[in-house]
Amino acid sequence: MTVTRKRVVITGMGHLSSIASNVAEFKQALLNKTCGIKPSKKYLEWFEDANASEVLQPLSWPDLSAETVAALDNAALWAYKVGHEALDQGQLPRGKLRDKTGLIIGVSSAGTEAFIPLIEHQMERFSLKKAMVSGSFASCSAIVSSLLGLKGGFELVATACTASTNAMGIGYDLIQNGKNATVLVVGTEPIYLPTFAGFYALHAMKRTPSSPFSGTPGMSIGEGAGALLLEEYEHAVARGATIYGEMVSYATSCDAYHETAPDPRGDGAVQVMRHAMQNAAIGPQNIDYINVHGTGTEANDRCETLAMKKVFPNIMDIPVSSTKAYVGHNIGSAGIIELIACFLTLPDNQILPTLNFSTPRPNCDLNYVPNEFQQGEVKMFMKNNYAFGGNNCCVIASVKPEQSPASHYQRKRVAITGMGAVTSVGHTLQSMLEKMWAREPLSQLYPLVLEASTREEFRGILNTMRNNREVVDYMHSHFGGLDVESELNKPTGVHQVQGLDARKMLRRFDPRKANTISTFALLAITQAMTDAGRKVKRDGQTLGMILGMSKGPQATVDRYLQSLFPDPTKVRTSEFPGSLMNAISTFCSISEGIKGYNTSLATGINAGLGALTYGYELIRQGLQPQMIVGGADENMSTFAIYLQALNSDLQLTCDPADFKIYSKDAKGYVPGEGAGMLLIEDLQHAQDRGAHIHAEIAGYGKSNDGCYFAPEDMPARVESMTAAICQALQEAEINPEEVDLICGTSDGTPSRDAVEIGAVRRAFGAASCNIPFVNYNAWFGLVESSIGILNIAVVTEIMKRGEILPIPYTENFSADDIAFVSQPLQKTVRNALMLGATEGGNHYAVLLRSMA
Structure with a gap:
């Protein structure tokens, strides 16, 4: 059975980064060529020349009580904030429309914040309530869907630096099945010490703001969140929604090469770009611009450039640029923030520059749009992201719907x-x-014994929290008069x-x-x-x-x-x-x-x-x-x-x-x-x-x-x-x-x-x-x-x-x-x-x- 793929359009956007707290501010910051990468007061305590693109501005949380805010980590709060903005912009009210709206969140370090005080040996900052509400990796999607009233099913994507791009692809594919006419896709990523320390120790960080494809190699880490409301085209037209662009197709691949390094031949990146174009029923000649991953590291920039040369015979005529010199590498939220940047600038024929560009590095010889916007009409463009483990993602999009031919597939059992x-x-x-x-x-069962030291640590946490009235009330409401300490003495076991x-x-x-x-x-x-x-x-x-x-x-x-x-x-x-x-x-x-x-x-x-x-x-x-x-x-x-x-x-x-x-x-x-x-x-x-x-x-x-x-x-x-x-x-x-x-x-x-x-x-x-x-x-x-x-x-x-x-x-x-x-x-x-x-x-x- 031949099926025509549904067109998937964007009807709402939300944004948070070091340079903006909403979509309108983000557009202006992009046009002003604002770089949000600065010396980090937080991480200079431990790391020499620590730079980061951090969300430091005061934020508001629409419709959330102070009690709820205190129980949530930034991964969930930021996802809620940008999701709320996207749904508002998309004019998708609570009720029947949201009841059938799915939610896909991409994140790399969820469920971490509640336990950072334990990791940093600052027990007095530990909140049992936050640990209970926001302390699991999977809690982010459940929290955001509940707060926003979305009931069309959710998933949490955890593919590190491609998480939000991957999430967009899943949202796109879910709309094809007819169960969801609308899917909210979110990428959210706060910077935590374990993430910063890991990249720093790998010598991947640059001591000054990153300059992709030029100058001294190295990345700048960033944090933030972005959201896109994806919607089936005819559904959007029928309800009179404003359309900001179309997601034309998507694909992923895996290098199957190394835990951290990209395949130097770029084969996985080549495969994912070709597959995405195949899914869209287009060829290399149809791509007018590529928003690249562009981390600024030697390995990424060299391999990514090589892969594009293999895929595009006309690559010297195609502008390519990295948005990471604006807001750093946002890890799990990188792809969605970068795609939003494209949707905000390309409709005005403004092609995003690669900021901080200096002397091109060896084998980096493309048009990276150095430092200044270039003028040009872009009908269809490509957004690429790559992650540890060789996970590759490619999205093809357009700033107006119906710029691409209709694509078809044979429905399989x-x-x-x-x-x-x-x-x-x-x-x-x-x-x-x-x-x-x-x-x-x-x-x-294999006996499970709570060691004396762990038992004392647990009791210490409980004793510390007993001085907190809010936590005491929480414990009472959940466990009533149950003797928690006696529970610690219960014998238990596991199927090992x-x-x-x-x-x-x-x-x-x-x-x-x-x-x-x-x-x-x-x-x-x-x-x-x-x-x-x-x-x-x-x-x-x-x-x-x-x-x-x-x-x-x-x-x-x-x-x-x-x-x-x-x-x-x-x-x-x-x-x-x-x-x-x-x-x-x-x-x-x-x-x-x-x-x-x-x-x-x-x-x-x-x-x-x-x-x-x-x-x-x-x-x-x-x-x-x-x-x-x-x-x-x-x-x-x-x-x-x-x-x-x-x-x-x-x-x-x-x-x-x-x-x-x-x-x-x-x-x-x-x-x-x-x-x-x-x-x-x-x-x-x-x-x-x-x-x-x-x-x-x-x-x-x-x-x-x-x-x-x-x-x-x-x-x-x-x-x-x-x-x-x-x-x-x-x-x-x-x-x-x-x-x-x-x-x-x-x-x-x-x-x-x-x-x-x-x-x-x-x-x-x-x-x-x-x-x-x-x-x-x-x-x-x-x-x-x-x-x-x-x-x-x-x-x-x-x-x-x-x-x-x-x-x-x-x-x-x-x-x-x-x-x-x-x-x-x-x-x-x-x-x-x-x-x-x-x-x-x-x-x-x-x-x-x-x-x-």
Whole structure:
């Protein structure tokens, strides 16, 4: 089926940087050629000649109370501010329009600010309330969507310096599926000590303001935020919206070359530019201007220049410039801030200059628009960004709609052809499934002991906070009369992967570069590829990868943060790139030569389902023939587990049999670790190559409840999950009564159990008492990001065997009108519905169809 791609236009913008607090100020600062890179008072304390582009001006927070502001970190506050401006500019009021508006946020260092006082050994500044509200990587999207009233589903992109460009691409692709006519895309990035120290220690920083492509090489770090309201063109015209430009196409790629350095041949950058033009049905001759990444470092500027020469035969005639000499390198928000700069200046035929330009460096011989604006009409332009790990992004845009020809794609059906898993139950998916069907009893959990020093640190935090009336009220409202100190003495355990020797299972494995979480991910990926009969030879660009993260490489982060003191100038450079959320994807891409579309999502629990839904879109739209999707987790430190418990019902247990999901006798959840991966591909492609097909992904739905600050609003949470279910059924074109099995992923907390049960009641009505309902989390523990993927693997095995395994341990179920499976059930399963939710209220529903 041939489909014409929807045109996606920009109907609202928001901005914050060192040189402006809104879009109007930003335009004037650009025209005035204002450079916001200055000596940093904050970082001169530690670093010699420290320069930065910092947001120092006083800011206001529209519609937020002082209490709310105090609980939020700058990543969320800035995202809210620019998002609010974009929605206002786009005249998108609260109500039906925002209810169906999605949110995609790109950020590199989210969830950091609340713990900076601990990192800097300034305990008196630590706020438990801020840690609870804003202390997780995934909290930013949940906070902003709730405050702005956006309920069309959200994702958090964590691909370091390409995060906001990547987020724009996901927003663009989501509009193509028809579920969202509007998507708010945000990039937000405050500068924190760990980030500054990492770049400084790598000798990437310039001691004076950066001068891309000229003079002494080096980058200047910056901070800020930007927002774009993306909207389907006809929808925008119908409601009379002002249109500021069009996002014509988008692509990503991966170098699969090195953890920090770009491929000196520029192959990944070449690939991403060509792919973006291919998606737009245009050629190099159609590009009138390129806004480059242009960090100012020797490696970036040389490789980027080489890549453009390879792609554009007429490159000497095309002006190219870097906006980073204005506001520095804004890391996660760089791409979106730079694209907004283009939309503000190009309509007036003003081509942005590269400021601070002096003597060009060797091999940098293009028209970099040195120091002064150039006059010229630009119909279509290109925006490029690159990141650690070789993540490459390219957006093609125009200042007026319909400057490009209509583009088309053949709509594909999407199949699962490969699966892999690593859990406490088994180091391979097959061994895990064999143990489950053999009903082998689970061994005891690995004991988790809160060390005396950590216990005292925790008590010290609580004692310090008890002098703060606001925090006392917060603790009382959340935990009532519960004795928190007694909770610290509770015995607990985790489902830990033990006895694993990766060297015996992997062809290419470098233990010097592999941390625990990356090892889990790589093992699951290689299993999925072997299962699918897929070997990467010279065709790595045809295989992409989307990984979902919850807490990411925690052990590496911990080691890196510990190295900051006593001297942050001597931080461990080897740990810095490995502490980023996309480090797992980087390691796996390099190990297996995966060079196609590449994104890391950090949306929290069930982030793997977010990866699956986006991978599905890339295949459905013919952008990639094959994708690896999934997630990986390593067990948290004891301190992190107890801090998480304080924020989620204080339920921890040391007996695996206490993990009773959908039970009236719930006693607690059990953390887990491991990975779950799927290889999905174009169904016709799979059939043509004779691949075994586990199941078809027939449709999915996504919605968020906007209840981050009101988790007790159960009707809204149920409504959100119901909306996701209805979307999945509609896309799969099946009726509720055709569903043969429902599999949830609740962690067993009564409120999360109630959301899944309530949504099934609403979506299926009287039929809900007849459809078998399962959940297998208690087998392997709550493997946060990949729990939905692991359950999908079990469900596809059920389709194959015709036998539904019971929910382990639960006997006294919490609902009598739901068909919970308590005994093995012989049943043919043709259509199965997978449910999942994040801790921030994002809800997923995925419909699987048997191909038997």
